[in-house]
Amino acid sequence: MALPVVMALLAVYIFWGGTYLAMKVAIETLPPFTMAGIRFLIAGAIVYAWQAGRGVEQPKPVHMKNAAIVGVTMLLGGNGLIVWAEQYVSSGIAAIIFATVPCWVALLSWLWQGGARPNVMVFGGLILGIIGILLLVNNSVGELSSTASQWIGYMVLVISSLFWAVGALYSRVAKLPASPFMATALQMLFGGGACLLFGLMIGEWPQLNFALVSNRSLFALGYLIVFGSIIGFSAYIWLLKVTDPTLVTTNTYVNPIVAVFLGWVLAGERMTGNDALAAIIIVLAVIMIHKANHRKKVVIPAPEQVALTMGQEGK
Template sequence: MLAPAPTAAPRSLIVLALLALYLIWGSTYLATKIALDVWPPFLLSSMRYLVAGTVLYGAMRLSGAAAPSRQDWGRAAVVGLCLPVFGNGGTTFAQQYIPSGTTALLVATVPMYLALLGWASGLSRRPNAKVLLGLVLGIGGLLLLMRTSSTASVLLPGHSLLGIGAVLVASFMWAVGSLYSRQKPVSGSPFVGVGMQMLCGGGYLLIIGLLHGEAATFHVAEVPLKIWGALAYLITFGSIVAFSAYIWLLRVVEPALAGTYAFVNPVVAVLLGWLFAGERLNTGMVGGAALIVAAVALVVLGGKQPQPRKLS
């Protein structure tokens, strides 16, 4: 059965939405790095999603959206565990050990996981030659990154493999959660569903942060204004604006076009880390970045569904 044709939308709005994904999601890695100077990782992610989820869910319910069912909350709880907890919580945890630019490059493996898991689960076609070539290039880029030592400062140096492993697990679980949410979506408004997922994920992250002992060493009164600004940016732009733009794009353009954020974000993150966070570039990082970006481009564009020709 063919997917419904995308709804016509003004080109200017499509361009603005794509720019929001490219620039905002690419810049959240730097904002996270700044916030981690004071906030512990799991409490930071918890605050981000609890506030964003409350605002989004509350706004949609006040605007007249139907109340979700118990089954909807169950599905949101599963996605909240995979995406906010493993996905964002894992990458935030990893940024204590590896630079923000490297984190973004590793997160760019999500489309590769989606291609393999989608095929294995029967949700998508078998990977074609372009996708397979992209997977090979992506593995090569990851190996190159793992062998490259960065000169960028990190909060907890000497554990880069732990950070790399955490991001790879986070990316894998993000792909799992994405496929699950596609197969078992929350009924009604997709914005209500996103708010529910954020609330569930934020609750999980709060429990994890408390069990991890983060509350004992963190004092809200000592958070400087700069750090509050970084957190506000993550909540407002990273979790509300960019997610809303992404959901809207999925309704009006081809998924392959909306998914191009996956290989633009790493470039933005690496450049911002170099410009503002002292994350120096070296030959190994540039080579790994080039391979991963090329790999994700092949996976995303190579997996684009062919459009049937219209009969005249």
């Protein structure tokens, strides 16, 4: 394997795997939805300016409308809820639960969009994924005697993965800019704006005091903007052009493993034996669905893959 391909793969694995810990650090002194909004607005503006400077065709009204739907669904309903949930659960557990997105995509593609009925391997993956989530929730209920915050965090993460799956499926049929980078820029701008507005609606803005924002949080926010939303995505797009998509989309199950490792090494996050078992079950479920879909030449969008194939359906 060529060195540039290896380096790009490592960038996708590490940079995207590290976003979960970065989000948790960022919200130590920044409100969750406000932080997410700032991240996506800045990243979206940078990518949009880059595309406009290169003379990429400006989006049409239908592109704007669809980008707004996808951006709000995936970045407010999906990513925004992840950030909120990380107030109560570890970054590693958040990554593991959100890794179930391919499970929901496979199920909703069949039930909602009239896709092919899942085969035995996909159904097995779906069942394993549900078992893994239930085991995690059962663990949290068993450990919590006076508060339900962790349990609520787990449930919100499941909801966020459903939002992301819905947005990913809608993006398959929506008309979006031909350039995946322009599509991504629009989705980040609309999604970031929605996150900021939602933060205002739930009272986050009065809580925000920039004088109290730590350097740790600012560094984590910068990481999310530069490495998570710009460099990581660019590496992913480049890899799709030069190598086998089956290899590239291994990030679906590598990223949560990286997230758990980074949370353990850098933040001292710990997992119980039952948590580890649940994590293994969920990762196995994702691998089963990933393998089954690639046999049918179907690519499932990955959780940090904001607009990987979104711009290639319509002009």
